[in-house]
Amino acid sequence: MRSMLITVLGGTGFVGRALVSRLIRDGHQVRVLTRHRARHSPLLVLPGLNLLRTDIYSASALEAAVAGSDVVINLVGILNESGYSGKGFTRAHTELTANVIKACQANGIRRLLHMSALKASADAPSHYLRSKAAANKLIQESVGVDWTIFEPSVIFGPGDGFMNKFASLIKFAAWGHFFTVLPIARGGTRFAPVYIGDVIEAMIQALTNKSTTGQRLELCGPDVFTLSALINYVAHIIGKRCYVLSLPDSIGVLQAALLGLLPGKPLSLDNFRSLAVDSVSTRQDLASLGVTPTALTSVVPYYLGPRQPATRYAELRYAAGSRVAAKDALNK
Numbered sequence: 058m059r060s061m062l063i064t065v066l067g068g069t070g071f072v073g074r075a076l077v078s079r080l081i082r083d084g085h086q087v088r089v090l091t092r093h094r095a096r097h098s099p100l101l102v103l104p105g106l107n108l109l110r111t112d113i114y115s116a117s118a119l120e121a122a123v124a125g126s127d128v129v130i131n132l133v134g135i136l137n138e139s140g141y142s143g144k145g146f147t148r149a150h151t152e153l154t155a156n157v158i159k160a161c162q163a164n165g166i167r168r169l170l171h172m173s174a175l176k177a178s179a180d181a182p183s184h185y186l187r188s189k190a191a192a193n194k195l196i197q198e199s200v201g202v203d204w205t206i207f208e209p210s211v212i213f214g215p216g217d218g219f220m221n222k223f224a225s226l227i228k229f230a231a232w233g234h235f236f237t238v239l240p241i242a243r244g245g246t247r248f249a250p251v252y253i254g255d256v257i258e259a260m261i262q263a264l265t266n267k268s269t270t271g272q273r274l275e276l277c278g279p280d281v282f283t284l285s286a287l288i289n290y291v292a293h294i295i296g297k298r299c300y301v302l303s304l305p306d307s308i309g310v311l312q313a314a315l316l317g318l319l320p321g322k323p324l325s326l327d328n329f330r331s332l333a334v335d336s337v338s339t340r341q342d343l344a345s346l347g348v349t350p351t352a353l354t355s356v357v358p359y360y361l362g363p364r365q366p367a368t369r370y371a372e373l374r375y376a377a378g379s380r381v382a383a384k385d386a387l388n389k
């Protein structure tokens with residue numbers, strides 16, 4: 058594959074860290090646009106990475122920052138906003154995407170990869186899913202842009218938000234107890250968790266596989282789990298005895314309202330609404346790219362179990378192919 062200059066928005070997050078380390082390993086020049094350069098300086102261990110502090114909401118700043126790129130990749134996404142109006146989601150997902158499209162058009166950059174979410178639709182129950190759908194629509198209607206949109210179910214892998222969040226929650230709830238009961242809203246919602254390595258492989262394929270242009274690709278793992286089953290599995294892997302109590306919606310909504318008031322919003326009303334929709338698909342888009350979806354159970358014990366990596370950035374070294382460094386991190 059020829060070396061390209063690839064600019065990534067949201068490249069400092071969970072997906073972004075894995076993606077940029079792979080892009081660099083593949084010999085590409087990578088420019089990551091960030092709001093907080095100092096906070097993400099550990100990324101600079103990646104050879105040649107250009108970490109650029111940019112106000113990505115400023116059309117002119119974004120246009121200048123992507124100049125010269127062969128490809129732009131937008132991974133920016135939020136699960137929660139401050140307030141409840143949906144304006145935060147619209148800004149981060151839809152308005153930013155409009156800026157990204159304009160910046161590509163102004164610079165004559167044709168290739169745009171965009172990360173959306175499974176079940177994004179205009180009539181979805183949450184601001185998260187509706188604002189993602191509005192962004193998809195802008196991209197699909199854009200002129201002069203060769204786009205590919207990725208729509209994953211929940212993504213798992215070292216450093217993920219989802220499985221790690223439940224591991225922390227269970228450890229907190231079970232602290233000092235022999236057995237704990239964890240009340241959970243919408244425990245029956247189904248997910249097809251997809252491995253970060255498979256998501257990255259799909260994005261890498263899209264860089265060269267012209268048939269992915271103009272496609273919305275649904276990325277799912279091989280197995281479907283309810284939310285309750287996933288939490289039970291996490292408890293099992295971290296060695297805690299935990300009973301997951303699935304709350305009726307009338308109480309679940311109250312739980313979401315209360316947890317949404319806590320710092321970091323462990324669960325918000327908008328998350329609760331997103332959980333009204335199963336995050337599963339009947340399509341086989343990973344397989345059509347030649348990627349065999351990886352089973353959750355073959356990966357999670359290696360990062361949530363007792364020998365989990367010691368630092369947040371251990372997965373970077375792992376993804377970068379430094380097996381010795383990764384083994385050291387795992388052994389700390």
Ligand SMILES: NC(=O)c1ccc[n+]([C@@H]2O[C@H](COP(=O)([O-])OP(=O)(O)OC[C@H]3O[C@@H](n4cnc5c(N)ncnc54)[C@H](OP(=O)(O)O)[C@@H]3O)[C@@H](O)[C@H]2O)c1
Nearest residue numbers: 067069070071072073091092132133134149172174211212
């Ligand atoms: N992880 C999943 O399970 C999952 C599932 C489905 C879809 N997705 C989608 O995949 C994408 C990547 O997810 P992720 O898990 O890697 O997310 P993440 O870890 O939260 O990272 C997202 C990145 O976006 C930037 N960002 C966050 N809030 C922002 C804001 N308000 N305005 C501008 N930039 C902001 C941050 O970069 P800086 O701090 O450097 O600016 C951050 O590193 C998102 O679009 C997400 O919706 C993820």
